Amino acid sequence: MKILVVEDEQLLRDNIADYLKAEGNVCDLAASLDEATEKIALYDYDCILLDLTLPDGDGLKLMRILKKQDRDDGIIIITARGSVDQRIEGLGLGADDYLIKPFHLSELSARVLAIVRRRSFKGNDLVRFNELNIDIQSKTVKVHGEPISLTRKEYDLLLYFMANKSKVISKSALVAHIWGDHADMADSFDFIYTHIKNLRKKLVDAGCKDYFQSVYGVGYKFSAE
């Protein structure tokens, strides 16, 4: 999962990011409305954690920007206890959930998962695609009922493609989503070739059709045809 953490308190921001990373997610950080706006202009996120009270403005602004652009990143609002009005307005603007500060990190993590599940896979823990089966809770991938073992990057890739079936995914979008804002590694896509190759091989070896189609000059598409 790729998650943007918008929070001005550094300690909390880092804590959140560390925890989510430890669970295998990719986190981008933003300490202000400005930074956040910049990030969302550059990347898509599975989920955005948004503190409403930021030094340079109201977090709701960000939501209006997203809404205007018709984007469907998942949003979890973080507020201090008491600011009920903001919270309600936020939900009206399309937030998926909210958390009252202070909160437990595992609580946060669970909600992120719930939202991503709801948005990407229509509430299912089990993502199915013909002979392919993914269980998000246990991070298990099965082909014809037999579990196969994938590395983290392979798993992330597969999940991302499954969530965007039949769409052409550019290599840079792939990098942005799975590696985070590593601007410096865009010079070569060798590592993507390798990961896709390995993923393909593992799936095919397990008896799965090769659903990846290379799109010359752009990236890949994951679809049945």
Added chain:
Amino acid sequence: MKILVVEDEQLLRDNIADYLKAEGNVCDLAASLDEATEKIALYDYDCILLDLTLPDGDGLKLMRILKKQDRDDGIIIITARGSVDQRIEGLGLGADDYLIKPFHLSELSARVLAIVRRRSFKGNDLVRFNELNIDIQSKTVKVHGEPISLTRKEYDLLLYFMANKSKVISKSALVAHIWGDHADMADSFDFIYTHIKNLRKKLVDAGCKDYFQSVYGVGYKFSAE
């Protein structure tokens, strides 16, 4: 078990905590609604003992917060004899049980156990998993019917994994649940490795299959396959 004791009378609070600790539980204390709110925001509890009459407000408030956050910590309400209305409202808000002051500590302990059991293992004292058997009452673990001796941390770990079979448990979630306060946990997970190693060894030595699977970069999964 991790239990939060919310009680303003110091003597009673300490008595309860001592008793529960002596039985091998982890106890956090809160003397006021405020303290309690802070604690529950930071940690998950297997059970919360909640005195309704607190110096800074009604304990039911806490329950509303929990409910709003959709949490399922077990709750036992403690009330003085007579305050029937509150008690009923509490049960309506999702309390699992209540105790009327004064009560015997052994009675309390039994109810805590009952609730944890009900929540985690659907009413079973005996948790079974193939050749593995745990009796929560007596804290006994048996492999193929032969009892083996585990340290407290090992037992806690095993129980937590059994209660979350087939789910991938991140190391930070593990720390949060079993160690509680370690805020600075990101520095090293060495002690987890060691405990898991020892637990694994004891189980395998007793003739149990190794059900722990390491999930590289995340944590562990406890499952049969």
Added chain:
DNA sequence: TGAAATCTGAAGATATTCTGAAGACGACTA
């Protein structure tokens, strides 16, 4: 056909986990 893009296998670099041993801690006893 030729340049650019992609695929492939192998090897190097990194990161994570495992392990045994030793030190620290705390409860209990004398």
Added chain:
DNA sequence: TAGTCGTCTTCAGAATATCTTCAGATTTCA
């Protein structure tokens, strides 16, 4: 209070798993 025991944590090195790089082969497109 000192000593003992069992437990918990720390540490350093070994073993593994994963990620990235690279060079050469292959494919694609103009």
